[in-house]
Amino acid sequence: MATSKRVQTLLLLAFFVCVFAHRFPALGAHPLLGAEKLTKVHFFLHDTLSGSKPSAVLVAHRENHTGFPNDPTPFGTAFVIDDPLTAGPELDSGVVGNAQGLYVSSRQGPLSLVLGVDFELTAGPYSGSSFVVFSRNPVTEPHRELAVVGGRGAFRLARGFAQLHTHYLNTTNGDAVIEYDVTLLHY
């Protein structure tokens, strides 16, 4: 479904307001870095394994990997990603950042990943800054929480958590759209 220019503008506006609205100081202060801030960021991540220009590519797998398409991410596979982040669930709803890094399929049962990913924002007041997730992601659960372990730029020394909700998942080819609600403490 295409997103109209008008809806796209509204979604981008909502993203900026969301980022601004939750900026407030007074949580704590560091003698050199100043007041600690709490910032919330909301976006959708598009992880595309299928097609001629995937944003997630298989770079390693275990011995005797049975391959696609029935089990796109079996235990022991590793993917490198450069996933777009958008304001709304549709890919054309306005890009607000990108997620670069890798994930490995790390559970010998229902699908679960470990992510090591740098999320850089390219729109809004924190454009050029990023936060880093290194955490377990049990993707079959509808809601999960991932640890934010650091950041760059305005998010220097960030810590926090990301709450994930699967908006769309094709279990045949692995394509997914994931909603992220991120809470960051930073200086």
Ligand SMILES: *[C@@H]1O[C@H](CO)[C@@H](O)[C@H](O)[C@H]1NC(C)=O
């Ligand atoms: C992989 O397949 C080969 C050939 O069928 C077999 O000899 C080997 O034991 C298999 N390895 C594993 C880890 O299953």
Ligand SMILES: *[C@@H]1O[C@H](CO)[C@@H](O)[C@H](O)[C@H]1NC(C)=O
């Ligand atoms: C899921 O992926 C399969 C394989 O690429 C494709 O045939 C199917 O149409 C996809 N389903 C949806 C709902 O897009």
